[in-house]
Amino acid sequence: MPHAIAEPRLAVRGIGKRFGQTWVLRDVSLAVAPGQVHAVVGLNGSGKSTLMRAVYGAHQPSEGEILLDGVPCRFRGPRDALAKGVAAVPQELPVVPELSVTENIFLGMLPNSGGMLKLKHAHAEAERVLRHLHADAEVPGVHESVGRLSLAGQQLVTVARALVRHAGVIVFDEPTSALPGPAAARLRDVIRTLRADGEAIMFISQRLNDVLDLADELTVLRDGRAVAQGPAGAFTSETIVHWMVHGRPPATALARQAQVQVPVAETPASPPPGTAPVLTVRDLSAGRLTGISLDVWPGELVGLFGLPGSGAADILRAIYGAERATVGTIALDGVPLTRYSVRARIDRGLAYVTGDRPAALVADLSVAANMALPAARGLARTIRPRNERNQARAQITALNIQPPEPDVPVSTLSGGNQQKVILARWLTGNPKAWLLDDLTRGVDAQAQADIHEIIRDRMRHGACGLIYCSDPRELHRICDRGLLISSGRVIREIDPRALDADDLGSLLEGSRTP
Amino acid sequence: MKLTQVRGVRGDASPRKLQSGGAWLALIVIIALLGGTHHDFFDVSNIRNVLGTNAELLVVAAGMTIVVLSGGIDLSVGAMMAAAQLLLMELHGLPTALAILIVLAFGFAAGALVNGVLIGIAKLNFFVVTLASMTFGYGIVLVITGGSTTTLTSNFLNQLGNSLVAGIPTPAVIFVVLLVILVLMLRRTTLGRAVYSIGGNAEASRLAGIPIPAVTVLVYGISGFCGALGGVIDASRFLAATPTTGNNGEIALTCMAAVLLGGTALKGGSGGLAGTVAGVLVIGVLQNGVDLLGLSSYWQQAVTGIVLVAAVSLDRFRAIRPFRNGRTAASRLVVSTHDGSGWAAPAGSEPAGSTDRGGSN
Numbered sequence: 001m002p003h004a005i006a007e008p009r010l011a012v013r014g015i016g017k018r019f020g021q022t023w024v025l026r027d028v029s030l031a032v033a034p035g036q037v038h039a040v041v042g043l044n045g046s047g048k049s050t051l052m053r054a055v056y057g058a059h060q061p062s063e064g065e066i067l068l069d070g071v072p073c074r075f076r077g078p079r080d081a082l083a084k085g086v087a088a089v090p091q092e093l094p095v096v097p098e099l100s101v102t103e104n105i106f107l108g109m110l111p112n113s114g115g116m117l118k119l120k121h122a123h124a125e126a127e128r129v130l131r132h133l134h135a136d137a138e139v140p141g142v143h144e145s146v147g148r149l150s151l152a153g154q155q156l157v158t159v160a161r162a163l164v165r166h167a168g169v170i171v172f173d174e175p176t177s178a179l180p181g182p183a184a185a186r187l188r189d190v191i192r193t194l195r196a197d198g199e200a201i202m203f204i205s206q207r208l209n210d211v212l213d214l215a216d217e218l219t220v221l222r223d224g225r226a227v228a229q230g231p232a233g234a235f236t237s238e239t240i241v242h243w244m245v246h247g248r249p250p251a252t253a254l255a256r257q258a259q260v261q262v263p264v265a266e267t268p269a270s271p272p273p274g275t276a277p278v279l280t281v282r283d284l285s286a287g288r289l290t291g292i293s294l295d296v297w298p299g300e301l302v303g304l305f306g307l308p309g310s311g312a313a314d315i316l317r318a319i320y321g322a323e324r325a326t327v328g329t330i331a332l333d334g335v336p337l338t339r340y341s342v343r344a345r346i347d348r349g350l351a352y353v354t355g356d357r358p359a360a361l362v363a364d365l366s367v368a369a370n371m372a373l374p375a376a377r378g379l380a381r382t383i384r385p386r387n388e389r390n391q392a393r394a395q396i397t398a399l400n401i402q403p404p405e406p407d408v409p410v411s412t413l414s415g416g417n418q419q420k421v422i423l424a425r426w427l428t429g430n431p432k433a434w435l436l437d438d439l440t441r442g443v444d445a446q447a448q449a450d451i452h453e454i455i456r457d458r459m460r461h462g463a464c465g466l467i468y469c470s471d472p473r474e475l476h477r478i479c480d481r482g483l484l485i486s487s488g489r490v491i492r493e494i495d496p497r498a499l500d501a502d503d504l505g506s507l508l509e510g511s512r513t514p
Numbered sequence: 515m516k517l518t519q520v521r522g523v524r525g526d527a528s529p530r531k532l533q534s535g536g537a538w539l540a541l542i543v544i545i546a547l548l549g550g551t552h553h554d555f556f557d558v559s560n561i562r563n564v565l566g567t568n569a570e571l572l573v574v575a576a577g578m579t580i581v582v583l584s585g586g587i588d589l590s591v592g593a594m595m596a597a598a599q600l601l602l603m604e605l606h607g608l609p610t611a612l613a614i615l616i617v618l619a620f621g622f623a624a625g626a627l628v629n630g631v632l633i634g635i636a637k638l639n640f641f642v643v644t645l646a647s648m649t650f651g652y653g654i655v656l657v658i659t660g661g662s663t664t665t666l667t668s669n670f671l672n673q674l675g676n677s678l679v680a681g682i683p684t685p686a687v688i689f690v691v692l693l694v695i696l697v698l699m700l701r702r703t704t705l706g707r708a709v710y711s712i713g714g715n716a717e718a719s720r721l722a723g724i725p726i727p728a729v730t731v732l733v734y735g736i737s738g739f740c741g742a743l744g745g746v747i748d749a750s751r752f753l754a755a756t757p758t759t760g761n762n763g764e765i766a767l768t769c770m771a772a773v774l775l776g777g778t779a780l781k782g783g784s785g786g787l788a789g790t791v792a793g794v795l796v797i798g799v800l801q802n803g804v805d806l807l808g809l810s811s812y813w814q815q816a817v818t819g820i821v822l823v824a825a826v827s828l829d830r831f832r833a834i835r836p837f838r839n840g841r842t843a844a845s846r847l848v849v850s851t852h853d854g855s856g857w858a859a860p861a862g863s864e865p866a867g868s869t870d871r872g873g874s875n
Contacts, residue, residue, distance in 0.1 A: 322721055343723035352721060360721060362714035364784040369707060376707040377723035379732070383702050425722070 007070065009034050009200040010055070010086070010169045015064030016224075017050050025050045025224045027064070032169065032200040032217070037191065039215035039232065040204045043244050043444040047224035048204045049173065055202060056088035056171045057081030068169070079108070086169040087162030091442065093154045097147025101139055102126040104146045105160045129160045133190050138183070152183035159190060170194060171202045174442060176210050180307045180470060188214055206444055207471075208237040222247040241445065276334070278464045279319070279433045284328035286318040287311075288488040292328070296433065296464045301455065303479030303496055304468040311488035312468040316435040319466070320352040321345045332433055343377045349432035353423050355441030355470075360422045361410050368392035368406035371424045395424040399450065416447040423451060434458065434465035441470060452478050536825035537776045537792035544796060544821075548803040555806060562683050566751070568798035569685030570595075570744040571768065572791065574760075576689075576696055577740025578769040579790040583700075584733045585713040585782030586640040590629060591769060592760025593651025594621055594741030595748060599755035600655050602746060603664050610670040618742050625738015626731045634730025648763050659757045666753050675750025685747045692743065696736075697787055709733060713782025771818060772797055775825050796821055 008031035017025040025047040032038040042048045053059040055066060057075030065072045068085060075081040078088055095104050102119070103110065105126045111118045126142045138153035146157055155175060162170050172191070176184035184207075191214055194201060205211050211218065215232040220243040228235075228243045239249060277295035284292040289311050296302050306312030317323045319330050321342040330337045337345050354360050361370050368388050375381070392406035399420040401413070410421055419440065426434070434455065440448040456478070459465060469475050475482065475496060482496040548555045574591050581588045598617045605613035632643045679687045700706035708729045711719040720726055748759055760766075772793035778785025797818050804814040 320721075341723075341725065342720060343725055346723040354721070359715075359717045362711050362718050362783065364714045364779075365710060369710075372707070373711060373718070373722040373724070376704040376711060376719075377725065379703075379705040379708055379725070379728065381704040383704060383707060385701075 008032055008067075009069055010202070011067040011070070012051075012055065013065050013067065015051070015054055015061045015066065017047075017054055017059055018062040023062075023224055025054070025061075025221075028219075028221070028224075028226045029064075030217075030219050030226070030229065032202055034168065034198045034200050035195055036216045037195055037201045037203055037214050038217045038219065039211040040202065040219045040221060041206075041208070041211055041240060041244060042221035043446055046221040046244070048221050050224075051221065052088070052090075052171050052173050052202065052204055055081075055169075056086050056090075058088075058090075082162075082165055082167060085165075085167050086171065087165065087167035088171045088173070089155060089158045089162070089175055090173045093151075093158050095146045095154050095157060098145055101130075101142045101144055101146055101149070101157055104157050105129070105142075105164055107161065109165070125164060126160065129163045130156070132163070133159060133193065134186075135160070135190075138186070150183070152179050152187065155179070155187065156190065159194070167199075169200045169202070173204055174206065175203070176205060176207055180472075182307075184210070206442070208240055208445075211240070212237060220244055244444075245446065278333060279466070280329075280331045280334075281315075281319060282329045282331075284315075284318060284325050284330065286323050286325040286328075287314055289314050289318060290488050292318075292488075292490055294466075294483060294490060296466060298462050298464055299459050300480040301459050301465045301467055301478060303475035303482040304466060304485050305472055305475060305482050305494065305496070306468070306485030310485045312485040313437050314488070315485065316352065316437045316466060316468060319433075320350055320435050322352070346374055346377060349430075350435060351426035351429070351431035351433070352435045352437065353426065353439045355419065355438035355443075357415065357418050357422065361418060363411040364409055366407050367396070367401070367410050367413065367421055370410045370421050371395055371428075374425055374429075391428060392424075395427060398427075399424055399454070416443040419443050419451070420447065423454065427454070430463075431458075432463055434463060434467075436465055436467040438468060438470050440474065448474070535777070536828035537789050537796060539828065540775070540821050540825045541792050541796050541799065544799050544803065548799065548806070552803070552806045555803070558681075560802065560806070562678070562681075564795075564798050564802050565686040566683035567801075568794055569683065569689045570747040570751075571765070571772070571798065572686075572689045572794045573692060573740050573747060574744035574765060575769040575772045575790050575794050576692060576787055577737035578766070579773050579776070579778055579785070579787050580696065580700070580709060581733055581737045582770075582773050582778050582780065583713045583782055583785060584709045584729065585716065586633065586730070586733070587644065587766075587770065588625075588629060588734060588737040588741075589641070589644040589763065589766045590625075590648040590651055591737060591741040591744070592763040592765040593648045593655070594625065594738055595745030595760040595765070596655045596757055597624070597651050598742035598745030599749045599759055600658060600757070602749055603666060603755040606666070606668075610668045614746055617746055618739055621742020621745075622735045622739040625741065626735030628734075629738065630731035630734035633734065634727040644766075648766070652757070652763065655757045659755070661757055663754050663756045666749055666755055668753075671750045672753060675747065675753070685751065688743070688747065692740070693787060693791070700786065705729065705732065710783055713779075714784065768797065771822050775822050777825075793825075796825070 010032045012028060012030050015025065015028050016023060028047075028051055030038060030040075040048045040051060050059060054061045057078045057080055060074075066075070067073065073084055075084065075086070078094075081088070094107075096107065099107070102122050106122050111121050111125070123142050130136070130139050130142070133156055135153070135156045138150060138156050146154055149157065159170070175191075176187055179187060188210060191201060191203070203211070203214060212232060212235070218228075218230060218232045218235055218240070219226050220228040220240060222244060227247045228249070235243075242249060275297060277297050279294075279296040281292055281294050292315055294302070294315075304312035304315060314323065318325050319337075321337070321340060325338055328338070332345075332348050332350065335348060337348060337350075340348070362373065365373075368391075371392050372383075372388050389406045393404075395401070396404045396406060401417050401420050401424070403413075410418060413421065419442075423439065436455065439455075440451055443451065455465065455467075467475065467479065479496045482494040484491040484494050545555075554560055574595070578588055578591060598621055601617050601620055602613055605616060608616070628647050629640075629644055632638045633640045674684055674688075677684050700709065708719065708724045711722070711724060712726050712729055716726060744765075745759060749755055761768075773785070773790050774780060775793035775796055776785065776789025776791070778789055797814075800817050800821070801811065801814045804811055804817075
């Protein structure tokens with residue numbers, strides 16, 4: 001019942017948010033009826049996360065109001081919002097890894113009588129809700145500690161928390177961006193179930209296919225304002241992108257061609273005969289990896305196709321030295337690296353770009369200092385703040401990092417811009433081999449295209465790379481060659497361009513149980 | 515409890531510039547109050563007295579600041595002071611200047627090779643290691659000296675402790691030289707950057723190739739050096755080697771109070787020496803004020819506690835700036851307790867592995 005005439009459960013009226021002198025959100029209004037999915041899309045920094053946070057109480061709006069069932073509400077925080085019926089499933093999941101599934105679902109409100117916990121009752125209720133979500137595969141038992149669940153499982157636990165509290169509004173912030181294909185499809189089913197239950201759902205995502213698949217209503221934000229709003233059926237992914245980028249509808253066919261196009265790699269670069277590979281790995285075993293062997297030739301970008309947990313990302317970390325290899329050899333231009341520290345491997349020409357931003361950036365340090373972080377690996381060098389700042393400015397301009405300030409703490413940047421800072425680190429040098437670990441996680445389409453172009457450019461100039469992405473479609477677009485990874489092994493080589501994205505999804509799924 | 519991350523505010527100045535504000539403000543307020551109520555306070559000899567008596571605390575707290583910035587604590591600084599004085603006494607046959615150099619080298623080496631190696635390379639907990647080396651150090655000094663204080667007679671030493679350079683007590687001048695060197699180290703060398711970086715995010719530093727064990731060894735070496743220098747200054751002012759120098763280890767806690775008062779984060783990664791200077795001076799001026807007013811010195815301790823909480827609260831309200839995308843990895847809970855409602859975790863339940871969170875044992 002996508003467009004049923006129903007009283008909106010959630011209404012946002014003229015909402016705005018100001019940080020200091022800057023309005024990051026201005027005069028946005030929208031309404032979500034029970035049984036409706038309202039998607040909010042926009043580029044990084046368009047204000048969509050701010051809007052979401054205002055709705056679930058993590059931000060106090062600077063202007064405007066939020067109405068629940070027609071009654072104006074003020075939320076003192078997410079906890080207060082939850083008590084009043086607005087639940088959030090944010091990107092960084094608010095779970096306690098050490099506690100059990102039940103304890104997480106009832107976090108802060110375990111059923112009790114006079115302080116004595118009624119755990120049996122809680123477990124039964126948790127089981128009931130998880131069964132309703134068909135979560136058996138992701139959440140095998142309610143006694144399991146949540147830290148042992150997959151990301152998808154943790155997400156479902158967060159959704160279940162909303163259900164046991166009878167929240168009428170559920171806000172999803174990028175729910176599918178970190179999930180592998182099959183799990184993302186499962187989550188879309190969960191959202192459909194919730195819609196059928198009569199929940200009012202707000203949903204933000206960079207994945208336009210998910211948006212078009214799920215949404216009944218759509219709001220496009222650009223520079224903090226709602227530039228387009230209407231039934232999702234009135235949009236196509238092309239018109240949405242155009243609204244996001246230009247703030248107006250595509251006028252002509254010519255304009256349509258000028259849209260963001262993700263560059264597709266040119267001809268398949270089969271290993272040129274007679275040249276030696278830059279990076280050679282033989283019989284590498286580390287952690288869950290066993291017997292990994294691969295070669296990467298100059299100029300090629302090799303994609304590691306695998307589900308999270310398949311070991312694809314671990315291969316990158318093992319080559320970089322972030323995880324110690326127990327057996328096997330890694331060689332760069334014939335120099336064995338296996339016994340080297342991370343520092344020495346960087347000296348030899350490895351670069352590692354990760355999408356795990358909290359593990360790559362030092363929040364309190366400035367943008368310039370974060371860009372220069374690998375330079376601090378030699379401890380006895382002097383730092384000239386002016387040079388460092390100028391170098392940072394050059395990178396900021398080249399990568400269009402916003403705000404263009406080298407001195408602000410990196411924590412004040414948006415996710416996409418933080419990602420560019422991590423990339424910028426390695427651009428001042430000339431790494432021979434790039435290890436790219438989900439380097440565009442949670443980054444908008446424009447920034448993703450920019451980042452891909454930079455990487456492709458380095459490959460054209462003779463570097464080589466190994467890349468893993470949680471979204472196989474991204475690999476499909478950027479790689480020259482692919483390796484299918486499952487259970488910590490290289491299964492076989494695949495041609496990423498001979499397959500379409502759906503094939504890849506099923507291939508990955510099938511590879512899990514060889 | 516908020517279950518979401520607190521967001522940074524765009525466009526603020528750097529945290530290092532903000533965070534020592536509380537301590538300097540507290541210092542100015544205290545000076546104004548004391549200057550207003552006691553006419554001797556601004557007397558030249560009184561100011562010299564404050565600077566001279568606090569020089570050793572300044573020196574030791576400077577070393578402690580670097581340890582805290584890197585994410586650790588050095589409880590053994592007092593034992594290092596006592597050991598340095600003992601060594602100085604044992605080396606009385608040598609020219610005093612040479613003996614002092616040997617003592618300082620010993621301080622660096624002992625800090626680096628004992629605390630630094632055990633913490634940085636053997637990966638033992640810094641609290642346990644430095645608590646043990648503090649206890650061990652005082653123990654050994656007491657065994658060797660039998661607990662008795664020895665008078666040191668050296669003209670050079672006397673000059674060092676009890677003379678003026680351009681009207682300023684020599685120990686304070688020594689501290690200023692040390693301060694300049696350490697500030698340059700922190701701000702203008704990659705070692706300094708590495709200190710901030712490993713305290714701010716050890717994993718990110720490791721992935722950037724920073725050799726954390728080497729940085730840790732050097733950091734505890736610097737703290738050992740500062741402890742030894744503090745011991746030498748103390749010996750030079752009193753011309754004695756005292757086995758219980760550093761109030762039997764309490765000086766480490768006084769240093770920590772000064773460092774935290776100065777806005778350096780206990781978890782490391784932000785703060786700096788400017789704040790620590792203010793922090794030590796707050797403690798020193800309070801002590802001086804209590805003396806001038808003829809109160810019991812116990813009051814100084816009580817007031818320091820209040821000022822510590824006040825200054826740290828001020829900084830907290832001015833500079834809340836955690837990571838924009840959540841400070842921790844995606845699977846971790848980001849908890850803050852700003853709304854005052856407290857932690858409502860299911861007490862009494864028996865979650866697997868929950869005991870290693872609380873650190874109750």
